[in-house]
Amino acid sequence: MSAELCGVELRGPILNGSGTFDAIAARKAFGDVLLDEFPFDLFVSKTITVAPRQGNPPPRLWETPAGLVNSIGLPNKGLRGFLAEDLPQLGELPVPLCVSVMGFSRDELAELVAAVAERDEVELIELNFSCPNVETGTIMGADPAETALSVERLRPLTRKPLIVKLTPNATDPGAVAEAAENAGADAVSLINTLRGMALAPGTNRPWLGAGTGGQSGPAVRAIALAQVAEVSRRVGIPTIGMGGIATGRDAADFLAAGAAAVAVGTESFRDPAAGRRIAAELEAILRDERGFLPAASSERTAL
Ligand SMILES: Cc1cc2nc3c(=O)[nH]c(=O)nc-3n(C[C@H](O)[C@H](O)[C@H](O)COP(=O)(O)O)c2cc1C
Secondary structure, eight states: OOEEETTEEESSSEEEOTTSOOHHHHHHHHTTHHHHTOSOSBEEOOOBOSSOBOOOOSOOEEEETTEEEEOOOOOBOHHHHIIIIIHHHHTTSSSOEEEEEOOSSHHHHHHHHHHHHTOTTOOEEEEEOOSBOTTTOSBGGGOHHHHHHHHHHHGGGOSSOEEEEOOSSSSOHHHHHHHHHHTTOSEEEEOOOEEEOOBOTTTOSBSSTTSOEEEESGGGHHHHHHHHHHHHHHOSSOEEEESSOOSHHHHHHHHHTTOSEEEEOTHHHHOTTHHHHHHHHHHHHHHHTTTHHHHHHHHHTTO
16 A cells, blocks of 8 residues: 655555644553554654744543544644654654644744754655734635745745645635645645534533634544545645544545545544554455546546
8 A cells, every 4th residue: 555645655645633643652652562553654743833832721622422622722842842852753753754833924934844844854844824824813724825925935945845734714725725736835735623612511611721622533524525625626736635534434535535645633532553443444445446546536526
């Protein structure tokens, strides 16, 4: 099941969704067996920012009948802490590494991309655009023009592949993806979480410390599949599909909708080895349904 993403050879098409698998903590918990049985074919770091962040006030998670609403708020050590402490450990993983970055301005994004790109451990960079630009107040990835300006600024800083992570909370994610491609992005990934809310039972008040959060898991899968199909039709660069993938069948559906690779997020909270199980199930499906991919890609235009 080998795969290729933006020129990077992978042993298969299964990634993790940024922020949903802490490889450093998992190695502490499970030991080096994690490296022998690593659940993903490419590892995406949790999103880092220039300055260290505490994250949002607790509670930060609410379980729904088919997924989670989270308001984690990107706690991280900041760029310097990440480069000094986390990156050397992530560099020991047995698969290529993608670092996810988020900036609150184009200058911050440029600082992040330039610094991360210098490091040999890093093969790809994901730009998490689900964030407001503090200068304009616009969510970067919700607006095609804003996305284009950011990618144009970042493109000359590195030859490493730049993946734009799209937000589903946009009027037209396809237009944002086209803008990213035209500005020089090498791939797009989608979907990030959908804005959601939960009330603390019996209080009429929000459960999450931040008030609202992002819904993920099987509840968003149909929305994600539709957006992946739409975006894959509209761009020539690879798409990485995610949103509620919990089985090999789900992964096969996203590939059939046009994704070049898929990512597992919320399912890893239930089963940290989910990536491996999904890969095995996907392999069996692709073996059984020979001719499945070409058939599906001709169907794609009709989706
Ligand atoms: C607890 C949690 C933390 C997340 N943190 C990040 C993050 O740091 N950066 C990011 O781009 N996406 C983050 N996401 C979004 C996931 O990467 C993924 O896009 C989304 O959850 C949809 O996939 P899923 O339904 O398989 O979880 C997070 C999701 C969850 C549930």
